[in-house]
Amino acid sequence: MAEVNLKEFAGGALQEKFDAAMGKVLENMQDPNTPWKNKRAITVKVTLQQNEDRDDAEVDVSVETKTAPVAPIATRMAIGKDLKTGETFAQEYGKQLRGQMSLKDYQTPQGDLKVDGKTVDPDTGEIKEESDGKVVDLRAAKQA
Known part of the structure; x- marks a missing residue:
């Protein structure tokens, strides 16, 4: 059976790709805009395709990550038509009702x-x- 040193495989490229993927996953885990509960994953895929004489093989190595999606940000917009000008408008108002005063106004x-x-x-x-x-x-x- 063949022994393969994964750290040196493909000239060390597999280790580099894995390290980059691990960094991406860890960064995603620390992002407060992602759900904490979602599982993250790193998949290392090695594909071998031999020639007809079975004496040579092309080897493709890929590393893929599965991270948690960034949570969407919700807001509210009042939409309507200005009766004087006839123009349509959209105005974000968040948690405050349109036209309502806030402490920031003072x-x-x-x-x-x-x-x-x-x-x-x-x-x-x-x-x-x-x-x-x-x-x-x-x-x-x-x-x-």
């Missing part, structure tokens, strides 16, 4: 929110003092 360029003329910290909801920009700690306030 943010200043620094990322602060302005509510009733007062600056509000968007992370904590606390009102910042207007004079020096410090956050007012309402937990330290004395109870009546």
Whole structure:
């Protein structure tokens, strides 16, 4: 029986192809946009075709990977026709209804929110003092 060193087979090309396939599979496994549960696979295929005299064979080596597909990204679009111009339109709105206001609409360029003329910290909801920009700690306030 013939012994074949797979590391040296086809001038080391089989090892190179396998290493590249393993890298591709591992990268796919770490991709948060793919399902974690799907199995991944690497298939090494060696095909031999001999000549009529049976003294020579052409050998083809291929390495294929099966990875998990990237999960689709869902969004929503409002579609319609502008009654004034007659043009059709499509406008993405995601989780927010079309025309509905969001907190981002109230943010200043620094990322602060302005509510009733007062600056509000968007992370904590606390009102910042207007004079020096410090956050007012309402937990330290004395109870009546």
